[in-house]
Amino acid sequence: MGLEEEIEEIEEEIATTPYNKSTEAHIGRLKSKLAQKKEKLQNQSSAGGGQGYAVEKTGDATVALVGFPSVGKSTLLNALTNADSETAAYEFTTLDVNPGMLQYNGANVQLLDVPGLIEGAAGGRGGGREVLSVVRTADLVLFVLSVFEIDQYERLREELYENKVRLDTDPPNISIRKRHKGGINLTTGDDVDLDEGTIKQVLREYDYINADVTIRENRSIDELVDALMDNRVYLPSLVSVNKADLIEPDYLETVHEDLQAHGIDPDEAVFISAEEEKGLDSLKQSIWEELGMIRVFMDKPGRGVDYEEPLVLRAGDTVEDACEKIGGDFKERFRFARVSGPSAKHEDQQVGMDHELADEDVLRLVVRR
Template identity: 50%
Template sequence: MEKLQYIKKFGESYMDIAEEIRRIEEELKKTPYNKATQKHIARLKAKLAKLREKAQSRSGGGGGKGYAVKKSGDATAAFVGFPSVGKSTLLNKLTNANSEVGAYAFTTLTIVPGVLEYKGAKIQLLDAPGIIVGASSGKGRGTEVLSAVRSADLILLTVDIYTLEHLPVIERELYNVGIRLDQKPPDVKIKVKDRGGINVTSTVPLTKIDKDTIEAILNEYRIHNADVVIREDISVEQFIDVVAGNRVYIPSLVVVNKIDLADEEYLKYIEERLKEFGKDYVLVSGNKEINLDLLKEKIYNKLGFIKIYLKPQGKKPDFDEPLIMRKGATVKDVCEKLHRDFVKNFRYALVWGKSVKYPGQRVGLDHKLEDEDILTIVIKRS
């Protein structure tokens, strides 16, 4: 009986949140943007962001059974799209996975992992269940799917030649669960204080947001005393992202499947539409295995891999089997990948290559490595 009452209360609470989201969305549509309304609009957007986070947590956005996948390999890329666009076929052709394929919607009911081995890198590919409109609000277990792909290093926005109109829909659903595609975190620092009010410092002219709007957003998040330092011309939405603090920034690649069903003229039309969308893309056919090597190359390049050649002390570098890392990797990242005790017992490292001023330069754990650097790690001996 208590469980039934809890479920009833839980459901009512979620419905209340969904209704409030709809109400604010309608108010935003009806409110004209001008100098007099910009502060009010910013408050509404901040409220909307908070409500969406609540809705995700109430609808199981933390991930459900079968949706938690342990990351493995050198990086992870996830196919995300509507049902029946061929995500499972692509996964099966690119990896060692066995994702069920069918000519009907919702064949994939859990997230299926596979491993693509390419140019020495092991890339984990995920086939996520198809999402639908409203997925970010919990429809079709959408929040569980979308939350599970938040940890991916690359999002593969997957459509077929007849469903290009799904691309902005997928992007919007991802946006609503805090996934920012092809963006970098805004260069903004917020230091909350006990007193002193809101102090805003900007190193660049702000054309999309002003101090009053910044204060309004912070107050909506119950922050009344803080030092804010802004180093780029940010928008209201970007500032809300910084305050919310739970956004992830992931690169994307558009994958258009089933090109074997189109003639040359229609493919040209598709490419024109994709150029308007403004994202990097690749046209493929999973069934006919067309352009799959190009897709592998694009995935590899988008993930920003670099090769690090390890050189044991007193020996030659191993040029045959480089260590595959991501761009921006540090010596510490390499140590953590090689052995869990390497960081604890680290003394120093020697580097030859583009990241240092002279060959064999001695560096610490925080040193950033470049592609094709040669690295020697010196550890304490027990």
């Protein structure tokens, strides 16, 4: 039996086995086997061909535009950036990855316009594999939907899921320490629903015989398998609804219902017209927020605060990260810093390297001469 038939057989068994406590461990075993066999199949098929796109990542962050053919990805890229991506009224205009740079709030955000994803892309058809490998390296997935084809959303997410991209969720927090003997010593948090037997069964499928394992949060079998496969990519995503210029105002309610029916919060989707360049400011702002970017204005000795070219960092970054981004020997010569703004308790608060910065902080570094 070939690998593909084996995969089909396992999928069939999972689909027909009712999920309950008495079958849970068995399903756990099947799902582990399935993930491993799929991995093997993908590695086999990529050995022969498919070079993948070599797109150099530059700028402060990278966003992948993901959508079906003709939804307006290239038009959007051209409207947002300095790129000139070919657009046309027929499908599959973009056959390669087109990068463009978006300047916003002093940050350089690289946008990648990738060819349309089609059904079966994750399996290697239509060059989709290569496209998906580009998406995996991005910091944010920007779905581009046409206002009349909201249903494409689920298919896109499925394609990404099949290609090991997990959207809008944190990596499972599971710690495993291998031992030489003693079997599996499992510690689980109070709200973990999976049975101990199931977790151990899955661990055994991944050749953990002796190990200390801690699982604190409640996670599904699939998420447990994801954690053990160790090659899943976790990315945030954002939905833009393009061609909004083509609908009448009274059709908007239908679109909202459509969005909800496909699991999208209408308040979080950004309505745009790439062609008429409408809604682009709020799209830029949403991209900025989803990427968790922050601006820090540097107060330079003798030159005052530079509001023109902020230091662009990510939420959670500290004074130390700021020093690293500036480069040079600031970190070595660092004595302390003074911060004013949202992260400071008061004007000119004295802080150390570990102080967490916030958007629109003003930062002065005091260093040894």
